[in-house]
């Protein structure tokens with residue numbers, strides 16, 4: 141891992157893992173990967189530094205709160221979200237009909253909606 145990454149993702153730093161969609165704390169470096177632990181939790185995993193960015197303070201706050209209450213507040217909100225449901229159905233339809241390009245478009249739309257509606261700055 142390049143030196144600037146070791147500086148950015150130093151031990152104790154809070155990072156957002158874009159591939160697993162959760163906040164972790166850097167506990168160590170291993171080869172080209174990073175060792176993370178769930179913020180406020182025990183779960184540990186290996187992460188690819190290319191899938192990471194530093195976490196925003198409110199993301200860390202939310203993760204800690206989730207751990208305390210044991211309830212993923214954002215997942216709960218997503219379940220009741222009509223746009224999430226619509227995009228999920230659209231994605232399933234595209235997959236069923238073998239429309240790969242369409243599925244990728246829906247996936248991108250889902251990511252944007254998810255960020256804007258459920259994660260973005262309020």
Ligand SMILES: [Zn+2]
Nearest residue numbers: 221223224257
């Ligand atoms: Zn939604």
